[in-house]
Amino acid sequence: SLLPQLINCGQRCDCTEHDLAKDRTISRLREKLHSLLEQTKKAEPTKPLKPPLPTIYVITPTYARLVQKAELTRLSHTFLLVPQLHWIVVEDSPHRTGLVSEFLSHSGLAFTHLHVATPHERKLQEGDPSWLKPRGAEQRNEGLRWLRENIRSQEGGVIYFADDDNTYSLQLFEEMRWTQRVSVWPVGLVGGMRYERPIVEQGHVVRFHTGWRPSRPFPLDMAGFAVSLRLVLANPEARFDGDAPMGFLESSFLQSLVTMEELEPKADLCTKVLVWHTRTEKPKMKREEAMQKQGLGSDPAVEV
Amino acid sequence: SLLPQLINCGQRCDCTEHDLAKDRTISRLREKLHSLLEQTKKAEPTKPLKPPLPTIYVITPTYARLVQKAELTRLSHTFLLVPQLHWIVVEDSPHRTGLVSEFLSHSGLAFTHLHVATPHERKLQEGDPSWLKPRGAEQRNEGLRWLRENIRSQEGGVIYFADDDNTYSLQLFEEMRWTQRVSVWPVGLVGGMRYERPIVEQGHVVRFHTGWRPSRPFPLDMAGFAVSLRLVLANPEARFDGDAPMGFLESSFLQSLVTMEELEPKADLCTKVLVWHTRTEKPKMKREEAMQKQGLGSDPAVEV
Numbered sequence: 001s002l003l004p005q006l007i008n009c010g011q012r013c014d015c016t017e018h019d020l021a022k023d024r025t026i027s028r029l030r031e032k033l034h035s036l037l038e039q040t041k042k043a044e045p046t047k048p049l050k051p052p053l054p055t056i057y058v059i060t061p062t063y064a065r066l067v068q069k070a071e072l073t074r075l076s077h078t079f080l081l082v083p084q085l086h087w088i089v090v091e092d093s094p095h096r097t098g099l100v101s102e103f104l105s106h107s108g109l110a111f112t113h114l115h116v117a118t119p120h121e122r123k124l125q126e127g128d129p130s131w132l133k134p135r136g137a138e139q140r141n142e143g144l145r146w147l148r149e150n151i152r153s154q155e156g157g158v159i160y161f162a163d164d165d166n167t168y169s170l171q172l173f174e175e176m177r178w179t180q181r182v183s184v185w186p187v188g189l190v191g192g193m194r195y196e197r198p199i200v201e202q203g204h205v206v207r208f209h210t211g212w213r214p215s216r217p218f219p220l221d222m223a224g225f226a227v228s229l230r231l232v233l234a235n236p237e238a239r240f241d242g243d244a245p246m247g248f249l250e251s252s253f254l255q256s257l258v259t260m261e262e263l264e265p266k267a268d269l270c271t272k273v274l275v276w277h278t279r280t281e282k283p284k285m286k287r288e289e290a291m292q293k294q295g296l297g298s299d300p301a302v303e304v
Numbered sequence: 305s306l307l308p309q310l311i312n313c314g315q316r317c318d319c320t321e322h323d324l325a326k327d328r329t330i331s332r333l334r335e336k337l338h339s340l341l342e343q344t345k346k347a348e349p350t351k352p353l354k355p356p357l358p359t360i361y362v363i364t365p366t367y368a369r370l371v372q373k374a375e376l377t378r379l380s381h382t383f384l385l386v387p388q389l390h391w392i393v394v395e396d397s398p399h400r401t402g403l404v405s406e407f408l409s410h411s412g413l414a415f416t417h418l419h420v421a422t423p424h425e426r427k428l429q430e431g432d433p434s435w436l437k438p439r440g441a442e443q444r445n446e447g448l449r450w451l452r453e454n455i456r457s458q459e460g461g462v463i464y465f466a467d468d469d470n471t472y473s474l475q476l477f478e479e480m481r482w483t484q485r486v487s488v489w490p491v492g493l494v495g496g497m498r499y500e501r502p503i504v505e506q507g508h509v510v511r512f513h514t515g516w517r518p519s520r521p522f523p524l525d526m527a528g529f530a531v532s533l534r535l536v537l538a539n540p541e542a543r544f545d546g547d548a549p550m551g552f553l554e555s556s557f558l559q560s561l562v563t564m565e566e567l568e569p570k571a572d573l574c575t576k577v578l579v580w581h582t583r584t585e586k587p588k589m590k591r592e593e594a595m596q597k598q599g600l601g602s603d604p605a606v607e608v
Contacts, residue, residue: 032337033336066493066498067493067580069492069580070492070493070580070582071471073473073580074378074381074382074471074472077381077382077384077385077474078378078381080381167374167377168378170381186606188608189374189587189608191591192587192588192589192590192591192592193589193595194370194589194592194601194602194604194606194608195602195606211592211594211595212591272606273607276371276373276374276377276608278371278374278375278585278587279584279587280582280584280585281582281583281584281585283496283581283582283583284496285496285497285498287496287497287515287516288496288497288498288515291497291515297498298498298499298513300498302490302498302499302575302576302577303577304492304493304498304499304577304580
């Protein structure tokens with residue numbers, strides 16, 4: 001049964017202290033299940049366990065800005081509802097920040113906390129449009145590096161690159177969990193379109209519905225595919241090319257791993273939208289700046 | 305123990321069909337707990353149950369736009385993790401839409417689905433800034449109407465007005481759950497400030513940290529307070545005034561219910577930010593429009 005995985009749902013892979021008050025539902029469920037299991041073990045003979053669920057390794061690049069804590073908070077709620085998920089958070093930073101460290105330790109999730117600073121020339125500057133430079137490449141590669149050094153793939157496993165401002169349904173994770181090589185599906189509200197998606201004929205991807213350069217090797221958004229751990233471990237050179245031209249970041253990774261014909265179409269043969277490329281507005285701070293000039297600004301010691 | 309509430313976590317108040325695939329963790333936990341409990345009941349004498357948790361009634365106005373399904377999806381994940389929560393979703397619409405109906409029936413939550421159309425003269429027009437007209441007043445009042453007609457307050461209960469684009473921590477709901485009259489707390493990223501918050505001295509609210517018109521009766525955001533069900537039922541005339549001047553919508557409701565001195569400060573005496581007034585960008589559809597002109601647009605039958 002799923003019971004061992006459900007009990008382990010929420011258990012971290014390190015020993016960081018964990019605030020039970022914030023995890024009442026899951027902690028109490030685990031405690032109750034544990035104690036009830038102890039009692040029933042005496043009554044029942046040991047039953048063979050079903051094979052464990054493959055782990056979904058989610059790699060999320062993140063960076064400090066006003067909405068960061070909010071984004072991570074609502075994202076963590078989605079992940080708390082997905083069994084056997086391991087969150088790899090990679091800060092764009094020369095060091096781990098207190099905000100992210102504290103947040104992760106209280107999240108209730110199994111997590112790994114990494115960091116790598118994007119080189120200055122590749123960083124978006126204030127005022128740059130968001131599409132100007134590929135973002136998050138170093139951080140995703142750092143996540144891959146950690147997996148390659150720490151995980152053996154005997155129990156399957158799939159890797160998903162989940163940015164911290166997108167929106168993910170729970171069904172999406174069950175679609176990706178059994179990926180053999182690379183699986184794909186539609187993404188809503190991306191590329192200036194209602195959705196982008198692979199077009200499937202006779203069970204295979206034949207081309208892509210997208211508004212921009214459909215001749216790219218893989219005209220997919222980062223949120224529109226997942227790759228098996230096994231495939232990544234078998235291809236130690238596969239990584240994201242931070243110098244790739246705009247729109248080619250995904251291709252720079254996937255083209256060394258898989259052909260279009262090998263892609264595994266999910267979400268009802270790529271006809272259902274289970275993930276959305278939402279973006280969050282930058283909050284205005286005009287009143288804050290005016291108040292600060294009068295010495296009446298918000299206390300910077302209060303974490304937002 | 306919390307066990308009955310945890311088992312009821314996710315149970316709907318009506319008989320609408322429920323897609324188990326999307327609720328694997330909670331459904332399996334409930335099934336397992338049920339079957340284990342059956343076994344252990346025989347061994348243990350019946351223990352008295354603790355008093356049930358007060359229900360949190362969340363009233364969410366919502367309206368159709370491209371990001372609606374994404375917003376409701378990620379919001380529902382937060383609510384699935386809060387015990388004893390009942391979601392009242394009120395569409396700005398002359399009828400219930402299929403998108404919201406289907407969504408709610410698959411959400412796994414206890415819900416009520418209402419609707420009321422905002423009168424035309426009060427609706428924001430394309431291009432209006434978001435602050436121009438008070439929004440959601442009719443929908444929140446419709447939620448209050450349903451509660452007044454359907455719920456008796458013998459077991460406590462608290463009402464929270466949660467817009468579909470804000471971000472809520474899990475801790476926030478435990479802070480509001482035991483509200484006696486009206487409880488209050490800081491809100492992040494609102495009113496052009498890092499946060500707005502009540503200022504507390506000797507356990508009581510004495511004034512408000514805000515960037516705009518601090519002399520309003522209640523210079524609070526909708527996300528910054530909750531009101532006990534008992535107080536609302538005892539004051540059948542209390543409602544939101546859709547004609548209130550900009551920024552006075554919350555005051556139009558609260559001033560008939562409570563004085564500033566009676567406010568119950570939460571979140572460590574209003575020093576912690578547990579909710580953020582995030583806003584979601586409107587997705588650009590330029591490529592979609594261009595593609596549609598060529599007859600290559602996204603299939604409108606695919607729900608986004």
